Amino acid sequence: MAVERLQKILSNAGVASRRSAEAMIVAGRVAVNGKKCDTLGARADPDVDEITLDGTPVLRERYRYVALNKPAGVLSTTQDDRGRPTVISLINTPEGTLHPVGRLDQASEGLILLTNDGALTELLTHPRHEVRKEYLVAIDQPLGRKGRERLVRGVRHEGEQLKADHVQVVSPNGSAEKPDPRWLLITLHGGRKREIRRMLSIVGRRVVTLRRISIGPLSLGTLPIGESRVLEPEEVEALYSAGKRARDRKPSSMETTASTVPQRPSPIAIDGPAASGKSTLARALSQHFGYVLLDTGLMYRAFTLAALSEGIPATNTTACKEFAERISLRLITKDHEARVVLSGEDVTDQLRAPNIEEAVSDYSAIAGVRLQLVAQQRLFATQPLSLLVGRDIGSVVLPKARIKFFLQAAADVRAERRGQQASEWGGPQSTIAAGRNIRTRDTTDSSRASSPLTIPEGAIVIDTEQLSIDAMIKAAITVIEERTK
Secondary structure, eight states, X not given: OOOEEHHHHHHHTTSSOHHHHHHHHHTTOEEETTEEOOSTTOEEOTTTSOEEETTEESOGGGOOEEEEEEOTTOBSSSOOTTOOOBSGGGSSSOTTSOEEESOOOTTOEEEEEEESOHHHHHHHHOTTTOOOEEEEEEESSOOOHHHHHHHHHOEEETTEEEOOSEEEEOOTTSOSSSOOTTEEEEEESOOOTTHHHHHHHHTTOOEEEEEEEEETTEEOTTOOTTOEEXXXXXXXXXXXXXXXHHHHSOOOOHHHHHHHSOOOOOOEEEEOSTTSSHHHHHHHHHHHHOOEEEETHHHHHHHHHHHHHHTOOTTOHHHHHXXXXXXXXXXXXXXXXXXXXXXXXXXXXXXXXXXXXXXXHHHHTOHHHHHHHXXXXXXXXXXXXXXXXXXXXXXXXXTTOSEEEEEEOOHHHHHHHHHHHHHHTTOOOOHHXXXXXXXXXXXXXXXXXXXXXXXXXXXXXXXXXXXXXXXXXXXXXHHHHHTOO
């Protein structure tokens, strides 16, 4: 394609009208190959040049995004003159068309992103951006609390300061349930060469297995080792959002960070029966403080959707348990909220259908289903500023949560709310029908053998029947602010 004026390229790409595109250019929001262009005479070749608006590619269809579960022994490079296997050799793509974003050393395994999008690569790999990454690490002998705290404070190795954001003892699958003292979940914002191996060597530990399980909002999930998959558009958007948030974060010294930045309590658990106001409170706290929200009910709704589609009844608990073990269900984060991806499709907006509403409590009561989903919920809660909503968060999923809220209200009040919500979700439901559903769910949730609905020990109980929405939110905000360090 011939060289064209930038405003025409933006207009043809459907970004904006030519007049609006001209204003964007003059405002310095458009760049070509990483260089800002703020004059209306600027030109580019859309077939060759990388054109971005506010750091995001304009011609997104030119780019590919692939997640790979890298095996140990494979190099994180595009080619090797000694003939050793590389990440490119594991995916079906012509050599040179994609490149790895960052690196995992040859002995490490896990999530690596491959793309030909230079703008995203810059956002995720530049040292000043520091996008969060999580690693599941097996070590040769347990590391005690003081050793873990030392990694968070930081250690020096070969003149470099190495530091973890968070270190937690977990089980081999990354869950906080039945932790093994030889397995650690380590969160980093940096990306120095062999950083985790070097940190652990300073405290006298040898790495046996090192597996990266997330890059910002992108998770490894159940992707088999050596396999790859194409990212969903929502995942790409979430990566861009995470990179931009990290890029725009104001730099500060270690002393300033430690002494002046508020340390919000995390994780936070919010429990209560259906329609008690949990989601309303959670979204308000997420917006006010920047918490990342997971409504765990969405995971059970997604499982219900999948089970109903497969014709697996909730009465067949064995089949449901086996289905939960093989189902492809994972979480992505968008705008500070977790969304549910089922078999590669974001189904979050499909989960309020009446048939799912009617059946979800029956599927949620199955112990084998809860076991699989709780492991993912606990892993989600290890990220900074996490907030989880459900019916067993403070009692079962996160019994040691820094703050636990339990919301309650009379069944008839909740029925009226649910009827109004059903209309908003596009599925009109009378207050009488909503009341029957609420009471049935209350009975199922409170009497199930696995994780029954109960007020968690140490929870702050809020009666939402007696408080306005604003008063409820204000009360919770006050609690969090009082416990902020």
